[in-house]
Amino acid sequence: MITVSVINAPLKEVYVLRHIILSFAFVASIVNANDTVEKKTINEQLIETALTSRHALDILTDLTTNIGPRLPGTEADLRTVAWAENLLTSQGFDRVYKQPVRVPAWKRGIANASIVSPAPQALIISALGHSVGTPEGGITAPVVRVSSLAALSEISARAVKGHIVFIDHKMERHRAGKYYREVVGGRSNGASIAATKGAVGLLIRSIGTDSDRFAHTGMMLYDVKKPRIPSAALSAPDADQLTRLLTQHGKVTLNFELGSEHLESAISYNVIAEYDGAKFPEQYVLVGAHHDSWDEGTGALDDGAGIAIVTAAAKQIIDLPDRPKRGVRVVLYAAEELGLVGAKAYARENADDLHNIYLASESDFGAGEIWKLDTRFSDALSALSKKLLKELAPLNIEAGHNKATGGPDTSVLVNKGVPALTLLQDGTDYFDFHHTPNDTLDKVSPEALKQNVAAWSVMLWTTTNSDAELRPISLKKTQRVEAKELSTPQQ
Amino acid sequence: MITVSVINAPLKEVYVLRHIILSFAFVASIVNANDTVEKKTINEQLIETALTSRHALDILTDLTTNIGPRLPGTEADLRTVAWAENLLTSQGFDRVYKQPVRVPAWKRGIANASIVSPAPQALIISALGHSVGTPEGGITAPVVRVSSLAALSEISARAVKGHIVFIDHKMERHRAGKYYREVVGGRSNGASIAATKGAVGLLIRSIGTDSDRFAHTGMMLYDVKKPRIPSAALSAPDADQLTRLLTQHGKVTLNFELGSEHLESAISYNVIAEYDGAKFPEQYVLVGAHHDSWDEGTGALDDGAGIAIVTAAAKQIIDLPDRPKRGVRVVLYAAEELGLVGAKAYARENADDLHNIYLASESDFGAGEIWKLDTRFSDALSALSKKLLKELAPLNIEAGHNKATGGPDTSVLVNKGVPALTLLQDGTDYFDFHHTPNDTLDKVSPEALKQNVAAWSVMLWTTTNSDAELRPISLKKTQRVEAKELSTPQQ
Numbered sequence: 001m002i003t004v005s006v007i008n009a010p011l012k013e014v015y016v017l018r019h020i021i022l023s024f025a026f027v028a029s030i031v032n033a034n035d036t037v038e039k040k041t042i043n044e045q046l047i048e049t050a051l052t053s054r055h056a057l058d059i060l061t062d063l064t065t066n067i068g069p070r071l072p073g074t075e076a077d078l079r080t081v082a083w084a085e086n087l088l089t090s091q092g093f094d095r096v097y098k099q100p101v102r103v104p105a106w107k108r109g110i111a112n113a114s115i116v117s118p119a120p121q122a123l124i125i126s127a128l129g130h131s132v133g134t135p136e137g138g139i140t141a142p143v144v145r146v147s148s149l150a151a152l153s154e155i156s157a158r159a160v161k162g163h164i165v166f167i168d169h170k171m172e173r174h175r176a177g178k179y180y181r182e183v184v185g186g187r188s189n190g191a192s193i194a195a196t197k198g199a200v201g202l203l204i205r206s207i208g209t210d211s212d213r214f215a216h217t218g219m220m221l222y223d224v225k226k227p228r229i230p231s232a233a234l235s236a237p238d239a240d241q242l243t244r245l246l247t248q249h250g251k252v253t254l255n256f257e258l259g260s261e262h263l264e265s266a267i268s269y270n271v272i273a274e275y276d277g278a279k280f281p282e283q284y285v286l287v288g289a290h291h292d293s294w295d296e297g298t299g300a301l302d303d304g305a306g307i308a309i310v311t312a313a314a315k316q317i318i319d320l321p322d323r324p325k326r327g328v329r330v331v332l333y334a335a336e337e338l339g340l341v342g343a344k345a346y347a348r349e350n351a352d353d354l355h356n357i358y359l360a361s362e363s364d365f366g367a368g369e370i371w372k373l374d375t376r377f378s379d380a381l382s383a384l385s386k387k388l389l390k391e392l393a394p395l396n397i398e399a400g401h402n403k404a405t406g407g408p409d410t411s412v413l414v415n416k417g418v419p420a421l422t423l424l425q426d427g428t429d430y431f432d433f434h435h436t437p438n439d440t441l442d443k444v445s446p447e448a449l450k451q452n453v454a455a456w457s458v459m460l461w462t463t464t465n466s467d468a469e470l471r472p473i474s475l476k477k478t479q480r481v482e483a484k485e486l487s488t489p490q491q
Numbered sequence: 492m493i494t495v496s497v498i499n500a501p502l503k504e505v506y507v508l509r510h511i512i513l514s515f516a517f518v519a520s521i522v523n524a525n526d527t528v529e530k531k532t533i534n535e536q537l538i539e540t541a542l543t544s545r546h547a548l549d550i551l552t553d554l555t556t557n558i559g560p561r562l563p564g565t566e567a568d569l570r571t572v573a574w575a576e577n578l579l580t581s582q583g584f585d586r587v588y589k590q591p592v593r594v595p596a597w598k599r600g601i602a603n604a605s606i607v608s609p610a611p612q613a614l615i616i617s618a619l620g621h622s623v624g625t626p627e628g629g630i631t632a633p634v635v636r637v638s639s640l641a642a643l644s645e646i647s648a649r650a651v652k653g654h655i656v657f658i659d660h661k662m663e664r665h666r667a668g669k670y671y672r673e674v675v676g677g678r679s680n681g682a683s684i685a686a687t688k689g690a691v692g693l694l695i696r697s698i699g700t701d702s703d704r705f706a707h708t709g710m711m712l713y714d715v716k717k718p719r720i721p722s723a724a725l726s727a728p729d730a731d732q733l734t735r736l737l738t739q740h741g742k743v744t745l746n747f748e749l750g751s752e753h754l755e756s757a758i759s760y761n762v763i764a765e766y767d768g769a770k771f772p773e774q775y776v777l778v779g780a781h782h783d784s785w786d787e788g789t790g791a792l793d794d795g796a797g798i799a800i801v802t803a804a805a806k807q808i809i810d811l812p813d814r815p816k817r818g819v820r821v822v823l824y825a826a827e828e829l830g831l832v833g834a835k836a837y838a839r840e841n842a843d844d845l846h847n848i849y850l851a852s853e854s855d856f857g858a859g860e861i862w863k864l865d866t867r868f869s870d871a872l873s874a875l876s877k878k879l880l881k882e883l884a885p886l887n888i889e890a891g892h893n894k895a896t897g898g899p900d901t902s903v904l905v906n907k908g909v910p911a912l913t914l915l916q917d918g919t920d921y922f923d924f925h926h927t928p929n930d931t932l933d934k935v936s937p938e939a940l941k942q943n944v945a946a947w948s949v950m951l952w953t954t955t956n957s958d959a960e961l962r963p964i965s966l967k968k969t970q971r972v973e974a975k976e977l978s979t980p981q982q
Contacts, residue, residue, distance in 0.1 A: 065735045068612030076611070120567070121559030121789070124928060212703060213788070213928040237931040241789070244556045297704075298612070298732070437615060437704040440728040 043391045043458045046316050050454035056312035057446050059087060060305060064298040064441045071295040072335035073105025073266035080291050081269045084307070084332050088273035091311060092318045093330070098269035101345040103335040105266045106130045108295060109259020111232060113203075116140055116253040119245060125203065125232040126215035126296065126436075127258045128187060129337065132222075134201070134230045138257030139164070141200050145246050149186040152193055161198030164254055165190070166205075166246075168239055173209040176372075177365065177427040183207050184218070191231040192223035201256060202231040205239035207431070213237050214436035217294050219338055230258045268292070268334035270342045275318055277326035277464060284327035285463045286360040286418075287314065287456065288343075288409055290336030297439030301430065305444055305452075306363035307332055313456030317464070324464030326358055333409045336364070343409030347416060359419040359463055359470055362407025363452065366434075367444040368426030370455045373397055374404035376420045377470040384468035388421075391458050395451055400424060403474075419470035421463075423455050534882045534949045537807050541945035547803035548937050550578065551796060555789040555932045562786040563826035564596025564757035571782050572760045575798070575823050579764035582802060583809045584821070589760035592836040594826040596757045597621050599786060600750020602723060604694075607631055607744040610736060616694065616723040617706035617787065617927075618749045619678060620828065623713075625692070625721045629748030630655070632691050636737050640677040643684055652689030655745055656681070657696075657737075659730055664700040667863075668856065668918040674698050675709070682722040683714035692747060693722040696730035698922070704728050705927035708785050710829055721749045759783070759825035761833045766809050768817035768955060775818035776954045777851040777909075778805065778947065779834075779900055781827030788930030792921060796935055796943075797854035798823055804947030808955070815955030817849055824900045827855070834900030838907060850910040850954055850961055853898025854943065857925075858935040859917035861946045864888055865895035866912045867905060868961040875959035879912075882949050886942055891915060894965075910961035912954075914946050 040048070063083065070080045081098060088096045106129065113123040127133075144163040146152045152160075152167060167186040172179040184207050191202045206216035215233040222228045234242065245252045271291065277283060289306030293299020314328050334342030347354070359377075373392060375385050380402035389399050405411040406420030414420045426448075433439045531539070554574065561571045572589060579587045597620065604614040618624075635654040637643040643651075643658060658677040663670040675698050682693045697707035706724040713719045725733065736743045762782065768774060780797030784790020805819050825833030838845070850868075864883060866876050871893035880890050896902040897911030905911045917939075924930045 061735070065732060065739070066610045068606075068610060068732075115559075119557045119559060211933045212705075213931065214704070237929075237933050240933060241556060241559075241931075244552070248556070438728075440704065440732075442702045442728050442731060 042320060042461055046457040046461060047394060047454045050312070050316060050457050051450050053312070053450065053453065055315060056308040056449050056453045059311055060300060060308040060444060060449070061441060063304045063307065064300045068298045069295040070291060070293040070299055072103040072268050072292045072338055072341070073263065077268050077292060081271055084271040084291050087311060088271060088330065091273070091315045093273040093275045096271070096273045098271045099346065099349055101268050101270055101334045101342045102265050103268045103341050104130065104338055105263040107261045107263055109133060109261060111258050112138065113232070113234070113254065113256035115245065116255050118249045118252065123238040123242070124213045124215055124235045125238070125256060126217045127260045128220040128231040128233060129217055129294070130262065131191070131220060131231040131258060131260050132228045132262070133258045133260040134256065136257070138255045139201050139230065140253060140255040143242065143246065143252045143254050145243065149190055149193065152190065157197040160194060163199055164201040164203060164256070165194040165199040166203045166242060168205045168243055170205060171207055171209055171431060173428060173431070175426055175428050176424060177430055180207065180431065187218050187233070188221055191220055191229050192226040195227045195229045199229055201229050203256070204233050206233045206235055208236065208434060208436070209429070210432035211236050212432070212438065214438050216435040217296060218435045230256070230260070232256060232258060268342070270334050270346050271332040273314070273330045275314065275328045276323070278323040279325035281327065283356050283358050284329040285460060286329045286331060286357045286413070287460065288331040288333055288360070288362040288407070289364060290333040290342065290409060292335050292337055294337055294435050296437040297433070298441065299439060300441045300444050301366040301433055301439050302435065303336070303364045305367035305449065308449065309363045309452045309456055312453045313460055316453070316457040317460050320461070324461060326464045328460055328464060336409055340409055340412055343412040347412045354413065354416055354418055357413065357418045359421060360406050360410045360413045361421050361423065361459070362410040363423070363456065364407045364409070365425045365427050366430040367449050367452065368428065368430065369448045369451050370395065370397055370423045370425050372400040372424040374400035374422040374424060375402050376404040376406070376414060376473050377402060378419070378472055382468050382470065384463065384466045384470065387466065388459060388462055391462050392455055395455050395458070397423070397455060414473070415475065417471065417473060417475065419473050421459070423459060425452070533811060533952055537948040537952060538885060538945045541803070541807060541948050542941050544803070544941065544944065546806060547799040547940050547944045550802055551791060551799040551935060551940070552932060554795045554798065555791045559789045560786040561782065561784040561790055563594040563759050563783045563829055563832070564754065568759050568783060572762055575762040575782050578802065579762060579821065582764070582806045584764040584766045584805070587762070587764045589762045590837065590840055592759050592761055592825045592833045593756050594759045594832050595621065595829055596754040598752045598754055600624060600752060602749050603629065604723070604725070604745065604747035606736065607746050609740045609743065614729040614733070615704045615706055615726045616729070616747060617708040618751045619711040619722040619724060620708055620785070621753065622682070622711060622722040622749060622751050623719045623753070624749045624751040625747065627748070629746045630692050630721065631744060631746040634733065634737065634743045634745050636734065640681055640684065643681065648688040651685060654690055655692040655694060655747070656685040656690040657694045657733060659696045659734055661696060662698055662700055662922060664919060664922070666917055666919050667915060668921055671698065671922065678709050678724070679712055682711055682720050683717040686718045686720045690720055692720050694747070695724050697724045697727055699727065699925060699927070700920070701923035702727050703923070703929065705929050707926040708787060709926045721747070721751070723747060723749060759833070761825050761837050762823040764805070764821045766805065766819045767814070769814040770816035772818065774847050774849050775820040776951060777820045777822060777848050777904070778951065779822040779824055779851070779853040779898065780855060781824040781833065781900060783826050783828055785828055785926050787928040788924070789932065790930060791932045791935050792857040792924055792930050793926065794827070794855045796858035796940065799940065800854045800943045800947055803944045804951055807944070807948040808951050811952070815952060817955045819951055819955060827900055831900055831903055834903040838903045845904065845907055845909055848904065848909045850912060851897050851901045851904045852912050852914065852950070853901040854914070854947065855898045855900070856916045856918050857921040858940050858943065859919065859921065860939045860942050861886065861888055861914045861916050863891040863915040864912060865891035865915060866893050867895040867897070867964050868893060868910050869963055873959050873961065875954065875957045875961065878957065879950060879953055882953050883946055886946050886949070888914070888946060905964070906966065908962065908964060908966070910964050912950070914950060916943070
């Protein structure tokens with residue numbers, strides 16, 4: 001009879017039952033072995049199960065293999081939404097639903113470039129996201145090189161007019177990726193500034209830290225009052241090559257052709273799953289990741305890993321015998337790459353409910369080991385901060401600052417007063433792969449992924465059961481983040 | 492008066508004069524500083540100058556920047572020949588000339604691939620060298636995976652007929668690249684074996700050791716009696732992806748399109764430079780490299796580095812005050828990548844003169860530090876071997892075997908009885924970049940390049956002045972090399 005009832009029970013109850021049986025066995029074995037050994041805490045159990053589970057890796061493998069690239073507004077985007085609904089439904093949440101989001105749509109098309117003179121040869125480029133295309137056959141013009149967006153702002157229009165502007169700003173490597181913000185302006189805003197001075201096209205040195213012949217794509221924005229010029233990134237070795245030719249020969253003429261096109265906007269969806277708390281059912285800890293990716297890789301690091309981590313961590317909470325005091329809400333955002341489109345829609349649609357978000361966070365910085373906890377609480381030395389650091393200490397996570405944005409999408413909520421935290425990953429090599437064809441499953445360390453799930457599980461159990469008051473938060477530093485929301489606001 | 496005569500003197504004499512002046516200054520300073528210090532040997536001086544010289548790096552930078560890719564039979568190939576003539580002429584050899592070589596010509600064209608079902612997404616491929624193209628729109632067929640060329644030979648034609656064959660043979664990393672030979676057969680001969688069994692196309696896992704989304708091109712051969720099917724390599728992450736899909740779904744349908752075309756054969760040239768010996772003017776030590784490259788990278792490692800190393804080493808000999816007993820001949824071969832085309836032409840054209848080659852060697856395994864000396868002399872324990880090892884010891888070069896091929900092009904000469912040696916480079920990461928777009932200047936370590944020039948200089952001075960008799964050599968092992976001459980015969 002017991003067997004039959006287990007088979008018929010909802011999936012969640014099977015897990016609970018199994019967990020209870022295992023817990024009994026576990027306690028029994030401890031009692032037998034050594035009467036003085038105490039039972040492990042729930043957080044200790046969560047770490048133990050996370051560090052031995054393949055669940056996150058299985059999710060990530062499935063997503064990157066069976067969907068692959070997930071550009072917003074494409075058919076693959078809708079397949080991803082269906083995949084995300086299925087995934088979350090299978091985890092035992094109380095409810096799973098989706099929220100429609102209108103997203104801009106764009107076709108990449110071909111991207112060819114070559115030196116015309118003095119040394120004819122092909123170069124490797126990638127169109128920047130939502131660039132216009134070129135006429136067929138491309139544009140051919142001499143190149144003017146500037147060392148940064150600031151330098152572009154300073155040179156005369158006469159030097160730029162009729163040229164292809166080349167912003168050659170090298171990004172330095174850093175564990176927290178802090179140099180991204182220094183260089184990403186060239187990608188976001190370079191085209192319109194160059195166009196103002198009469199440039200016919202923009203090329204940038206890829207925003208990345210590798211020396212591979214992959215160009216890094218990423219979103220760009222046109223100022224609606226300026227002419228729209230085609231814009232692309234060069235791989236680092238190609239940027240080096242172009243710089244050497246310019247240094248040696250002075251004048252270099254280049255051709256590049258983009259088949260990019262803007263399409264009709266399309267509908268995508270935020271996919272949301274909820275697991276209710278036992279004591280404060282209206283309150284929840286919101287954990288997120290974005291389900292879209294750039295189209296050239298399979299989005300394993302950006303942000304398949306984030307989906308796998310927050311989903312597997314939430315599943316660990318669902319699998320516990322008791323519910324936490326407040327709930328867990330997982331939000332898989334649409335179209336983050338196009339400018340936090342899904343996150344803004346989420347904040348708009350849930351404007352009346354934001355006070356119920358106890359705190360928010362997001363995993364969107366790859367899959368490196370977590371090494372630091374940043375918070376944005378009313379009190380930097382909150383009892384919750386201390387508790388979290390104590391519980392996360394076995395995972396080698398240290399104290400950070402109290403200016404967390406919680407991740408790119410989460411920054412939208414933080415700007416509306418929602419407390420947040422960031423479990424900061426080691427991003428030393430994140431920008432080697434970010435927005436390139438090389439963002440694939442093999443770049444993810446299965447061990448680091450497990451450590452992430454362990455940390456997120458501990459964070460979820462601790463925060464959903466916390467009694468600390470985290471509001472009101474300081475909004476000072478986040479405003480700046482929103483203005484630069486195309487960058488990944490990590491530090 | 493002295494000043495005037497220096498300015499008017501041929502470049503070589505200026506160098507000699509400068510060297511003499513420097514030598515006097517050097518000796519004088521030693522005498523002043525410490526009467527007991529002995530004058531450095533010529534080999535010690537060669538090492539010292541090589542380790543502080545930028546000459547090889549300058550050559551390599553110029554070639555990879557101002558020419559870039561150098562596919563045989565293209566206009567870039569002819570620009571390379573002119574570049575090589577200019578380079579060698581500027582070094583002070585006694586004569587520089589070129590030898591015409593007819594080379595097959597081929598256009599790469601587009602190379603697109605995608606999974607049609609069950610998980611639509613693009614894959615990264617590169618046409619294998621001299622593959623035929625597909626019809627427009629490509630070929631669409633289910634995939635059959637085999638683990639190696641041997642496995643392909645064994646499966647039934649029924650399993651292959653109408654399929655795209657996928658040879659999924661992973662290459663292991665090794666300092667001497669010894670696993671290349673185990674896997675390269677799939678690239679060279681896979682298409683015709685697959686075609687015999689009714690396959691409509693061939694895809695191979697790239698012959699490489701990286702996990703980047705670069706497909707490795709390289710030469711393939713059709714059996715003239717079999718149907719010619721289009722053939723391409725998948726990057727390693729794409730091969731992993733395809734394998735996962737096959738494992739999970741059983742049937743995977745794939746489309747791939749190649750715009751490749753065979754063109755009229757063309758003329759290229761071996762470019763040759765000679766510096767005569769003082770005592771045996773008819774004899775010479777032949778050092779080579781190949782001046783062609785695959786078209787996707789700029790051929791920095793394969794084989795721009797080889798050109799830079801042997802040229803800079805020869806220049807070091809030319810710059811010495813005295814000529815060696817026998818001469819130095821530098822041969823920059825055409826069209827090595829297409830099957831040692833230039834080397835075969837060289838051996839044919841110089842058939843009557845091969846007995847004057849004292850020994851031959853080639854630099855064609857990247858730019859890693861040299862760590863081993865292999866020889867092919869009549870006597871493995873020849874006085875010359877011992878002398879070389881003694882002189883090369885300061886550069887951390889150890890004794891190897893006596894079955895050297897001297898490098899791919901040199902193996903043609905070895906097969907005709909010419910003694911050879913190989914200064915074996917550390918190739919641990921050579922096959923990460925080999926035949927990919929990523930074979931660019933930034934992959935070369937300037938310090939390792941200097942060590943290479945030092946070793947080649949010492950080798951040249953020692954061998955051109957040796958009295959040892961190196962003939963006759965054993966031909967036993969080289970025959971096998973010639974049969975597999977599409978591989979890089981290193982070990």
